[in-house]
Amino acid sequence: MAAEIPSARTAGTAPVRRPGWRERHPLWVGDLATLVLVLLVLFPFFWLIQVSLRPKEDLFGTALLFTPTLENYAALWKGNFPFSFINSIVASTAATVLAMLLGVPAAYALSRGRFRSGGQISLWILVTRMAPPVAFTIPLFISFRWLDLHDTRIGLVIVYLTFSLALVIWMMKPFFDAIPRELEEAAAIDGCTTWQTFLTVTLPLAGPGLAATAVICFIQSWNDFFFALILTRTQASTAPVAIVGFIQYVGWEWGRMAAAGTLVMMPVVLFSIFVRKYLVKGLAAGSIKG
């Protein structure tokens, strides 16, 4: 990129402008700045992981060399944390699967269907995401009490679903918009029903979009702290809520907190690494076409 800029300037067609930052400084300055930024951003993560591996007596030691131990993780395993962790997995997975099952066909319908006020329907779906979540707390809490959904996994799934669904619909619609209609028409002539067309032609082509959407959807539910805190107590409490439980009258259990934090972070990091290629492609496609 840096090599292209001077040639564009010598071409003489571009209006005269001040040379950009990249042109006035050697490349390594930018590289160094990037490195510093990356370290700054990643520092808390590395710090958290190393704390989780330190022995109890030396949790906040500054020595870089120490004997790593899994005793914090072992302590977690004996408590209630595994139960909360499973709650998190179940609620997030169920919400993601349901949101995809309901949202993907909805996005497809909004992309392809020719019906009155299609644009308005899309807008109203987005509107559900505009109010701050806090605004829903009290109504949700009261209705969940009435419906006996308080402190249940199903209740959590329902709440996550309401937020994920809008996300899925709005993320998937541009992907479907980008698939040429002629492909579906060709499939219709080849003998497909509407559903066969959708399943054999449209959906495989929207694959990267599906992966990106599912991951973002999962991460959103997985990272939720607020609703889990309000709407659960003991039976359905999720991992992020359980971490707060380690702050007690008798003291703060830093070791277990760090270990639990690391465990909660892992699925998100792994997912993101695995689907990184799709994620970038997916987000870029969505942003340009949308």
Added chain:
Amino acid sequence: MSVVRLEHVSKRFGDVEVVRDVSLQLPQGGLTVFLGPSGCGKTTTLRMIAGLESVSDGRIFIGDQDVTSLDPRDRNIAMVFQNYALYPHKSVAENMGFGLKIRGTNDAEIAQRVQAAAQMLGLSDLLARRPKQLSGGQMQRVALGRAIVRDAEVFLLDEPLSNLDAKLRVQMREEIFKLQRRIRKSMVYVTHDQTEAMTLADQIVIMRDGRVQQVGAPLEIFDRPVNLYVAGFIGSPEMNILDMRFDGGLLKAGAISVATEAVQGLSQGQAVKVGIRPDHVEVVAPEQASGTLEVEVCENLGTTMLLIGNFAGQRLRVLTTRASIQPGGLVPVRLPPAQFHLFDVAEGTRLN
């Protein structure tokens, strides 16, 4: 016997009527070309035959069956799209065999029929490739292959050659011609290119503003265009249209008069539009000439030469053999009355 029949078919998008009262019969085993400028309704008509657009009014029959409200998959048709519409996630073989697979044909037969079609189209070496690994011409062949693998009754081709470069277009045109003569299937072919229409068609349907202007064999349309629009649309270089007046067995324009046989229904003093093709205007010796052309532009086309100039105050194009004529020169020309196409001034309909 007709394979496709349209009866008073219309199509409206909201208030816009894009196809108006089209009635047509397309011959069995023949190649019918829908020809017209963009926006004339030819593609919409094709898509209605395919079942990709609903019909606002009228009926469509394929064979003896009324297909007006049937889904595309129940119409026994195959279609080649302008942008080929190959499935990007399937190989060439899977693309070609998809229609058979979805209809439950067994794998052995699919493989055999795909092989046969691939051989016919010279695709045998490319069967494992994906569409994006193919050139434009190869993609075009695969699209054709996908159509012929299915033993459809009617083939619909929507501007199949418009995405190819000029040389490849001529080559594929030949191949489509040979293919159609070989498999003897009924084809409907949409194009705006009159050369494709003239070279390929058994029957041409010329459309304009959603209406059918003329239906006929290529030479029939070329020799006897039914109205001014068709006369101007078919033929290259374009037909000359001269404003003349009918006066006592003569057609007159300014100082020029040409003897012509009587035309029924033509009254004395009536103004007419006279069409004559540039290659029918003769460059002659001065004593035989109907008038003189003041040459303004000479276009050398190699074997022939196109002269464009002023003829009694009107624009005239003359296609002649190569000669040393310069702009500004005066050329005596003769308009042979036998080659005249006479059209009504107001309606544009043919008079002779």
